[in-house]
Amino acid sequence: MDGFNEQFLISVFIIAIGYLLKKGNIVKEEDGEAIARVVFNLTLPCLIIVTFSDVEFSNSLLYLIVIAFVYGLGIGLLGLILLKRDSRYDRGMFGMMIPGLNIGLFAYPLVEGLWGFEGLKYFGMFDVGNAFIVFGMSYIIAGMYAERANMLETRTIIYKLFQSIPLMTYLIMCLLSIMKIQLPSFVVDVSSIISMANMPLSLLLLGLYLNFTFAKGYGKLILKFLAVRYGIGIITGLLCYYLLPVDEMFRFTLLIGFILPTAVSVVPYSIIFGYNQRLVGTASNLTMIISFVLIWGMVNLIM
Numbered sequence: 001m002d003g004f005n006e007q008f009l010i011s012v013f014i015i016a017i018g019y020l021l022k023k024g025n026i027v028k029e030e031d032g033e034a035i036a037r038v039v040f041n042l043t044l045p046c047l048i049i050v051t052f053s054d055v056e057f058s059n060s061l062l063y064l065i066v067i068a069f070v071y072g073l074g075i076g077l078l079g080l081i082l083l084k085r086d087s088r089y090d091r092g093m094f095g096m097m098i099p100g101l102n103i104g105l106f107a108y109p110l111v112e113g114l115w116g117f118e119g120l121k122y123f124g125m126f127d128v129g130n131a132f133i134v135f136g137m138s139y140i141i142a143g144m145y146a147e148r149a150n151m152l153e154t155r156t157i158i159y160k161l162f163q164s165i166p167l168m169t170y171l172i173m174c175l176l177s178i179m180k181i182q183l184p185s186f187v188v189d190v191s192s193i194i195s196m197a198n199m200p201l202s203l204l205l206l207g208l209y210l211n212f213t214f215a216k217g218y219g220k221l222i223l224k225f226l227a228v229r230y231g232i233g234i235i236t237g238l239l240c241y242y243l244l245p246v247d248e249m250f251r252f253t254l255l256i257g258f259i260l261p262t263a264v265s266v267v268p269y270s271i272i273f274g275y276n277q278r279l280v281g282t283a284s285n286l287t288m289i290i291s292f293v294l295i296w297g298m299v300n301l302i303m
Contacts, residue, residue, distance in 0.1 A: 007113040008296055011203055018207020032208040035201060036105070036264070043198035044104050045169040046191035047112070051120040052173035053188045060250050061125045068129030071236065071258065072099040076137050079228050086221065092145025093275040094225045097283055099141075100134035100263030103127040104166055106206065106288065107260055109199040110295070115249065122253040124170060131167040134263045142266075146273035211285050222283055230290060233258035241302070255302070259294045261287035 021027040055061075076099030083091045101107075103123060111119040162168065176183065237258040241251040262284050270280040 005300070008110075011110055011113065012292070014200060014203040015207040015210065018204035019210045020207075021204075022208050022210075027208060029208055032205055035205050035208070039198065039201050039205060040104065041165045043194055043201055044108065044166050047108065047120070047195035047198045048124060048166060048169045048173060049183065049191040050188060050195050051117050051124055052170075052177060053183055053191075055121050055173075055177055060246055061121065064122060064125040064250070064253060065129040067254065068101075068126045068257070069132055070129075072101070072130060072133030072137060075099055075228070075232055076133070076141065078232070079225075080141065082224065082228055088145050089275070090221055092142055092273070093270070093280065094221055094283070095145065096138045096142035096269055097225060097262045097266045097280065098229055100138045100265065101130050101257060101260040102263050102288075103130055103257070103260060105202050105264055106291065107256065109202040111256075112199050115252075119249060119252075122249050123257070126253050126257050128167070128170045128174070130257075130263075131164060131170070134265050135164055135167070138263065138265065139269060142269045142273045142275070146275070206288060209285070210288065211281065218279055218282075222286065225283060226286065226290065229262070229287065230259060230294070234294070237298075255298060256295055259291055259298070261291045 018027075022029055076095070079098035080091065080095050083095055086094075104127060107123055107127075108120065111123050237255040240254040240258075244251055244254075264284070266280055266284060267277065269275070270277045
């Protein structure tokens, strides 16, 4: 437990450095887009390569893909039902933020520091199912309720899925593992070196995006959004942790996975479909803060 709290404090400290760099105008929030591109398109894929280069897939790991997908689908549909009395615009804006989880940027650096590659392979498989929700369901919800709803096309959704380098890396590494094909050691060694930058860059990026000024006038809707995400997430996570007859890392993945922040893709979606970017950013920031506190509390209570 001391090791967990120490790693958590280190993570908070690195996030604080990113926030202070932004407040001191040393690095601007707009610079975060470039850092995010490096993380999602280079350091994270390299980390996936290293993590899955020698993984032997078990049924439990494959089940995580299905669970993440079914959970996202279920909570997304439930969110739309609970938002049915709100305006079409608000239903689309908050509905798209409910199902997706921020695993690559938020969970990976924490999991890497706490459980190493053993934890990463579980969260990696969980992220495969989540990716179909983030680039599929969230995008569909955003488009269905937007004023420019005609922008939504099936080919656009498929293109976005195959445009995701982390998702493609997951699928390729899974396929290679199933076919018993080993990557050249040189590729794994180079990926290992690059992957070391993933945790600090991801945490610094969270600090750059952290914002304590929140939009006003949407208090009830934001509370409803948070209640749906975290109420269902906490209950589902605890039930899975205490009732499922599987190994502890599997149960920890679900316990923590269901209370992760909303996916970062909701911000570009808000731009594409004409939603209130500041409000989406407000809700996204709140989920990062709440998830940090919840994860720290959950692990300290259970471990």
